[in-house]
Amino acid sequence: MKNFPFTITLILLLATAAYLVWQERSRGKAPDLPQSAANEISPSAFSLHPSDLTVMDLYDRLSPSVVSVANKALVRSWMSPQIFEVPQGSGSGFVWDAEGHILSNYHVIHEADALTVTFPDGQAFDARVVGAAPDFDLAVLKIEPAGRVLTPIVPGTSRSLRVGQSVLAIGNPFGLDTSLSKGIVSALGRTMLSMSQRRISDVIQTDAAINPGNSGGPLLDLEGRLIGINTAIYSPSGANAGIGFAVPVDTISRIAPQLIAHGRVTRAGIGVQLLPDALTRRGRVEGVGIAAVISGSPAERAGLEGARQLGWGSFALGDVITAADGKPVKNTDDLRDVLDTRQPGETVVFTLLRNGQAREVEITLIEAR
Numbered sequence: 001m002k003n004f005p006f007t008i009t010l011i012l013l014l015a016t017a018a019y020l021v022w023q024e025r026s027r028g029k030a031p032d033l034p035q036s037a038a039n040e041i042s043p044s045a046f047s048l049h050p051s052d053l054t055v056m057d058l059y060d061r062l063s064p065s066v067v068s069v070a071n072k073a074l075v076r077s078w079m080s081p082q083i084f085e086v087p088q089g090s091g092s093g094f095v096w097d098a099e100g101h102i103l104s105n106y107h108v109i110h111e112a113d114a115l116t117v118t119f120p121d122g123q124a125f126d127a128r129v130v131g132a133a134p135d136f137d138l139a140v141l142k143i144e145p146a147g148r149v150l151t152p153i154v155p156g157t158s159r160s161l162r163v164g165q166s167v168l169a170i171g172n173p174f175g176l177d178t179s180l181s182k183g184i185v186s187a188l189g190r191t192m193l194s195m196s197q198r199r200i201s202d203v204i205q206t207d208a209a210i211n212p213g214n215s216g217g218p219l220l221d222l223e224g225r226l227i228g229i230n231t232a233i234y235s236p237s238g239a240n241a242g243i244g245f246a247v248p249v250d251t252i253s254r255i256a257p258q259l260i261a262h263g264r265v266t267r268a269g270i271g272v273q274l275l276p277d278a279l280t281r282r283g284r285v286e287g288v289g290i291a292a293v294i295s296g297s298p299a300e301r302a303g304l305e306g307a308r309q310l311g312w313g314s315f316a317l318g319d320v321i322t323a324a325d326g327k328p329v330k331n332t333d334d335l336r337d338v339l340d341t342r343q344p345g346e347t348v349v350f351t352l353l354r355n356g357q358a359r360e361v362e363i364t365l366i367e368a369r
Helices: 002-029 034-041 051-063 249-261 277-282 332-340
Strands: 066-077 083-095 101-104 114-118 123-133 138-142 168-173 179-193 201-207 218-219 226-235 246-248 270-276 290-293 308-309 312-317 319-323 346-353 358-362
Touching: 051 168, 051 179, 051 218, 051 312, 066 101, 083 168, 123 249, 138 168, 138 246, 138 249, 168 226, 201 226, 201 249, 201 290, 201 332, 226 249, 277 290, 277 319
Parallel strands: none
Antiparallel strands: 066 083, 066 114, 083 101, 101 138, 114 123, 123 138, 168 179, 168 218, 179 201, 201 246, 218 226, 226 246, 270 290, 290 319, 308 312, 319 346, 346 358
16 A cells, blocks of 8 residues: 555556647647548548539539620710710620620610620620610620630520529629529519510529629520520519529520611511500400501401590490410510510411400411511
């Protein structure tokens, strides 16, 4: 028992030494592990998921084709005859073809005196508007590439989209160039109003972050195909609230070539003037009332009749269009939705209502003026 205090002291010294060695190892390097454990902690344990690699590859491949679009006004100084360029807005756009056509939103270039297109590498070009479609919030710009090789974003289709499908948005939110956001198709078949107060149909809703500055940028599927153009957000604060809208690529593919070729949209019609929807509803019918039939038009040859004036402030309905190719027509927007998908020279079967009697007529469409 005489050696008991010495034994306790020795144990305490050894424990202290072991603790100090452990501390030094912790500060210096990781403890040595058996070979089997070392094999478990390898670079492969931290590799990226295949879906992440897909998104990263798409961004690397497609972001060089997404541009920022600066909208500038020309202002003359009140102190001198000098003219200044004053920024009045910015948005996004993307390469439509190798000839230098850039697609964007109409509201991005609205009232611009000068436009500048800037690529992610900083190279900038003056741009001019070759065509605009305010009713669809679309515009086509043209730059002179000056030897730059342009890679267009390949259009896909929006007809086959499914709710829940993954999508990517590339643009310049709040001026932060070439930003990527990812989400899904939240809903299909939405409608929204353009700057001209015309209804845009079949709009794609997405929860991919869309903010001011994203307008005009591409909405893409995971194959890198264009499925829409980011156009608007629904947000009380003006920032992303998880509800963004994109004009579908099927509309873009129909409109963009017309803007490039003619500078405007070629609309189909039958040669009639339409009654305002409010007046048609006064006749207690659902459809689109015809106000007048243009002389020599396909509508006149088909025997259509317009409304008749009965007296001061009163009238009698003539023909009312209630369907087109079997699709119900309840108002003028419904009729325009049908005609906007058709070209002059095509035929459409219209269902008409006159004095409570329904009939069908086939009419060949002409270009509306």
